[in-house]
Amino acid sequence: MSRRSLFGQDMTPQVRRYIGLAALAATVAAVSSILLLAISGWFLTAAALAGAAGAATAYGFNYLIPSAMIRLLAILRTVSRYGERLWSHQAALFAMAGLRGRLFARLVAQDNRNAPDLSGGDASARLIGDIAALEDLIVRRPTLPASMIGAATGVIIAAFAGWQAAVVLLALLVMLPTILRKLGTRLTRTPARDAAEALGKLRDRYVEYAAARAEIIAYGLADRVTLELNGIAAELDRANAQLFRGEGVIAAVLTIYTGGTAALVLMSATASAPRVALALLASVSAIEAMTAWARTALRQARVEEGLRRLASLERLPAAPFAPSTRGSQALALTIGDESVAPGTRIAITGQSGSGKTLLLESLAGWRTSVFELSLGDRRVTDIPSATIRDQIALSPQDAPMIAGSIADNLRVARSGVDANAMWQALRIACLDQRILTAPEGLDTMLGEGGGILSGGELKRLSLARALLAERPWLLLDEPTEGLDSKTEALLIERLRAWLEESGTGLVLVSHRQAPLTLSERMLAIGVVPRRQLVFPANAMRPPAQQDGESE
Amino acid sequence: MISDKRIHGFWMLDAAGAAVFALGVAYGVSALVAVQRPEWPAMVALLLGPILRGVGILGVHWTAIDEAQRVAGGWRERLFPGLLGRRTNKPLLAGESATLAIDHIASVEAYIARFRPARVSAMIGPLIIAAITAIASWVSALIMLGTMLPFAIGMILAGTAARRASERQLSALEKLSGLFVDRVRNLPLIRHYGAEERIGRQVSGAAREVAERTIVVLRAAFLSGAVLEFFAALAVALIAVYCGFALLGMLPFTPPEHLTLERAFFALAMAPEFYLPMRRLAAAYHEKQLGEAALQTLEQALPEVPSTLSSVARFDGLVVKDLTIDWPGVRIRPLTFDVAQHDLVALTGPTGSGKTSTLAAIAGQVGDIDGCVTTAGGGALDAADIAWAAQRPLLLPGTLGENIGLAVPDASETEIVMVAERVGLGEVMASRGGLALAIDHRGSGLSGGERRRIGLARALLSGRPLLLCDEPTADLDADSAAGIIALLVEIARERAVLMATHDPALVAAARLEVAL
Known part of the structure; x- marks a missing residue:
């Protein structure tokens, strides 16, 4: 996907207007900058000649227009630069706001079973970085045409010193963007990629070690671990240093290029001194106007990477939105050869690591199924995700929460749910007392990692959320972990009443004994046949596969 | 600072280059007015000036990034061991810790590489340019x-x-x-x-x-x-x-x-140079803000933790008296209990109630606590007497044998095989290449239970008399859990074992349950 079409849809009239204004302001800034210096030079030289010719000539010299021009240009340059910066940022910010919205809409419309995995910190950080790189691209977009117009102005002014000077300047200006692009690619492509890779690796490894901190302290392994991390940090440093020095090289090349240009223009100039002064300073400023290209050249590698990744997300199919419905006709489950009628309560048993969580998640359409599972008369793998989610509410093992209030999290399951229903669900999950005493009740904010709630409490909040969804099947993964046995018994009693009253079916996974009393029958996971799947490169993989993967 | 001096020097070179270039422009134009003067000195100056500037710019970049990475490396040398391997006041979340040790250090690096040279330039640049200009006008x-x-x-x-x-x-x-x-x-x-x-x-x-x-x-x-x-x-x-x-x-x-034309033109050509250093400074403003904030945070990241270094006593049992923790989010009421020299004690409480923090406090890994943790004889606990079996044990890239032997690098292969078999890793070794089994940092190909056994084997091999276990049976199936429980009961016959758990079967096996 080209840069054009990725932005194309973002170009609201508002954004287009801002880009236009910014380009106009940038042009005025570039031209007035060149004129300011050029006219100053011409004025000085002409004044010197007039002054040398005697008082009469001096008084005949029209100094009013050039000196007024100089002052006007100074003000014009200031104002237009301000406008350029403001408008170009305005364009970029609004364009990116649009892109974020559209990107999210596209991502959220994907099927959990084959959507790209963006849950990890690195993946989401990268997405944010890509969007920021793109924003940078839009910010600098108006400066590129402006620098061309500035350069053209420089060439026209240089023509006052003779056509040879103009031709020389034109040739040098035309060559410059290509030189910068080639040099930029050479200097930054590999280190930019290496730096991103090393940073991801360092973060990954560091988090792993931070989690094992207690052992590192106990056995005095700090030096060993530091050595390991420093090895990766050295790779990162090497790549970053190359990038930074690359910037220096580009800046130095640009400076030397300016000098060469000035010398060549001076050499090829044929006109009188004031005109040569005009041309000389105009050429220097014209090269300076092209510095925008140097910045573009330096960031090009990163922007291209980002664009490629964003474009791959844009290529995801755009599915029409299918609102979920409550109260769908309940379908029967088939797990392996076992048929489970609607409203039945079963427990899946098996050793840890045998894939019970995997089975629940497969059933809920969170991942591609490796088990033989059917919903109604069709295999789960063949059913559209909208059908699955009308049937099933899963409370996952890790109880994910969105940043927001408790009520925000409950509303995820059912928008427009009222406070009464929320409290009722919280009561069943034995969390109502806890939330009542929380500082702001339902509006208490959950920060990153759950905030004030403990792991067990988050789990029960997740249960309450699943209850609110009111789907024919409830899937619970270790719902009572971390509960004392009294509260556990109360929760089970309330949940049983709710399940019976609503006729909801239950598929349960629990290491603890008490919740298993909810189930009418047990199903050993060992008897569920598995299929060997070939995973497409981009698909979400089951943990077993992920673990087997090395970097 | 040496590098600041060198950067000074390179900026002076840059300013000198600018002056030579301005001289070239001024001379070139005035040479046209006074026809008898040759043009070649102007050409030389126009080429030489920018070359000097280029060298200056390269010098600044080379020096700045070296210095920035030297400082960043220094922070890493402090923060990696400090955050990962030393006693702190409060334990940090892994994410917070990574932000400090990776992102904040990156901000400091950018600050030194970009802002500091710009600041040097802004302090000396305008004055140098004005001084050079003053020679002409x-x-x-x-x-x-x-x-x-x-x-x-x-x-x-x-x-x-x-x-x-x-x-x-x-x-x-x-x-x-x-x-x-x-x-x-x-x-x-x-x-x-x-x-x-x-x-x-x-x-x-x-x-x-x-x-x-x-x-x-x-x-x-x-x-x-x-x-x-x-x-x-x-x-x-x-x-x-x-x-x-x-x-x-x-x-x-x-x-x-x-004033002559040449002097005037020189002054004019120098005029844009006067504010250039300020522009450089403005361009690095973002790096300045982030870097200063990061430096401030980093300086507080490793507070002096009061060390309790008194002479340590031989381990003859553990006495915990009025241990109290009061951190935001974790509050432990005063705990008092004993662990005998050969003993099995369970520390229980719901997830998030602070079991791991309590263990860390007993191991002397966190400083911000109240109460006494001593040996039975009342002496200070020796850190080298404490083994730790984690819920998700540390794995370093290497072999299975190396990972088990991390705490005792000079352990013989026989000893390692013995503990590995004792914790039930025999099957893994038999089927997957013995102690030479290659392990990466993720523990690819190992189940949670196997990983936990590696941690236990490591603790056993260390031969330390006090074993702290963090959730030894969590997420394990009943069979695996029973195996671990039996093993812990056996270990408790020869050592003191204190474990954080909420597994009723494990609690039942313990002599004493300490509820948080």
């Missing part, structure tokens, strides 16, 4: 310096406005930008419950709000840019007008200096 130099005062006042005013605007908006902005990341991370949940439309609207709304609020901040921030731009242009314009009128002989006062 001291009035022009005065004009340059004269614009500095209103410039400084303007910057202060604009800067204050910008700071006020950003302070008002910043926290709201951070929260709103975080929303997008959060919702992207929770996509599976949002899809599962069909909340696309509502959350989508929320995300779009927040994105628009971020844009609108950011513009308010930028509008103020760009004002200081405009002030800089204005005075840079003003300096050029004033010098051009002054020199022009002086050359015309039309100044309303007697010119205080004798």
Whole structure:
């Protein structure tokens, strides 16, 4: 996907207007900058000649227009630069706001079973970085045409010193963007990629070690671990240093290029001194106007990477939105050869690591199924995700929460749910007392990692959320972990009443004994046949596969 | 600082290059007026000046990144062991710790590589340029310096406005930008419950709000840019007008200096250079803000932890008396209990109640606690007497044998095989290449239970008399859990074992349950 079409849809009239204004302001800034210096030079030289010719000539010299021009240009340059910066940022910010919205809409419309995995910190950080790189691209977009117009102005002014000077300047200006692009690619492509890779690796490894901190302290392994991390940090440093020095090289090349240009223009100039002064300073400023290209050249590698990744997300199919419905006709489950009628309560048993969580998640359409599972008369793998989610509410093992209030999290399951229903669900999950005493009740904010709630409490909040969804099947993964046995018994009693009253079916996974009393029958996971799947490169993989993967 | 001096030198080279170039321009133009002068010195100067500048720029870049990475490396040398391997006041979340040790250090690196050289340039650059200009025209130099005062006042005013605007908006902005990341991370949940439309609207709304609020901040921030731009242009314009009128002989006062075209042109060509260092500084403003904030945080990241270094006593049992923890989110009431020399004690409580923190406090890994932790004889506990079996044990890239032997690098292969078999890793070794089994840092190919057994084997091999276990049976199936419980019971016949758990079967096997 080209840069054009990725932005194309973002170009609201508002954004287009801002880009236009910014380009106009940038042009005025570039031209007035060149004129300011050029006219100053011409004025000085002409004044010197007039002054040398005697008082009469001096008084005949029209100094009013050039000196007024100089002052006007100074003000014009200031104002237009301000406008350029403001408008170009305005364009970029609004364009990116649009892109974020559209990107999210596209991502959220994907099927959990084959959507790209963006849950990890690195993946989401990268997405944010890509969007920021793109924003940078839009910010600098108006400066590129402006620098061309500035350069053209420089060439026209240089023509006052003779056509040879103009031709020389034109040739040098035309060559410059290509030189910068080639040099930029050479200097930054590999280190930019290496730096991103090393940073991801360092973060990954560091988090792993931070989690094992207690052992590192106990056995005095700090030096060993530091050595390991420093090895990766050295790779990162090497790549970053190359990038930074690359910037220096580009800046130095640009400076030397300016000098060469000035010398060549001076050499090829044929006109009188004031005109040569005009041309000389105009050429220097014209090269300076092209510095925008140097910045573009330096960031090009990163922007291209980002664009490629964003474009791959844009290529995801755009599915029409299918609102979920409550109260769908309940379908029967088939797990392996076992048929489970609607409203039945079963427990899946098996050793840890045998894939019970995997089975629940497969059933809920969170991942591609490796088990033989059917919903109604069709295999789960063949059913559209909208059908699955009308049937099933899963409370996952890790109880994910969105940043927001408790009520925000409950509303995820059912928008427009009222406070009464929320409290009722919280009561069943034995969390109502806890939330009542929380500082702001339902509006208490959950920060990153759950905030004030403990792991067990988050789990029960997740249960309450699943209850609110009111789907024919409830899937619970270790719902009572971390509960004392009294509260556990109360929760089970309330949940049983709710399940019976609503006729909801239950598929349960629990290491603890008490919740298993909810189930009418047990199903050993060992008897569920598995299929060997070939995973497409981009698909979400089951943990077993992920673990087997090395970097 | 040595590198600051070198950067000084390179900026001087840059300024000298600028002067040579200006000389070339001035000479070249005036040579055209006075026909008898040759043009080649101008050519040489026009080429030589930029080469000097180029060398200066390269020198600055090379020196700055070396210095920045040296400092960053120094921070890593302190923070990696400090955060990962030493006693701290409070334990940090892994994410927080990574932010400190990776992101903040990166901000410091950018600060030193970009802002510090710009600051050096801003401090010496304008004065050097003015001094060089004064040789040709001291009035022009005065004009340059004269614009500095209103410039400084303007910057202060604009800067204050910008700071006020950003302070008002910043926290709201951070929260709103975080929303997008959060919702992207929770996509599976949002899809599962069909909340696309509502959350989508929320995300779009927040994105628009971020844009609108950011513009308010930028509008103020760009004002200081405009002030800089204005005075840079003003300096050029004033010098051009002054020199022009002086050359015309039309100044309303007697010119205080004798100007020639060459001198005037030189002053004009130097005028844009005067404000260049300020522009460099302005370009590094973002790095300055991030870097200073990061430095401040880093300096507080490793507070002095009061060391309890008294002479240690031989381990003859553990006595915990009135141990109290009071951190935000974790509160442990005063705990008092004993662990005999050969004993099995369970520390129980719901998830998040602070079991791991209590273990860490007993192991002397956190400082911010009250109460006494001693040996039975009342002496100080020796850190080298404490083994730790983690819920998710540390794995370093290497072999299985190396990983088991981490705490005892000189252990013989026989010893390692013995403990490995004792904790039930025999089957893994038999089927997957014995102690030479290659292990990466993720523990690819190992189950949670196998990983936990490696941690136990490591603890056993260390031969330390007190074993602290963090959730030894969590997430294990009944069979595996029973195996671990039996093993712990056996170990408790020869050592003191204190374990954090909420597994009733494990609690039942313990002599004593300490409930948090």
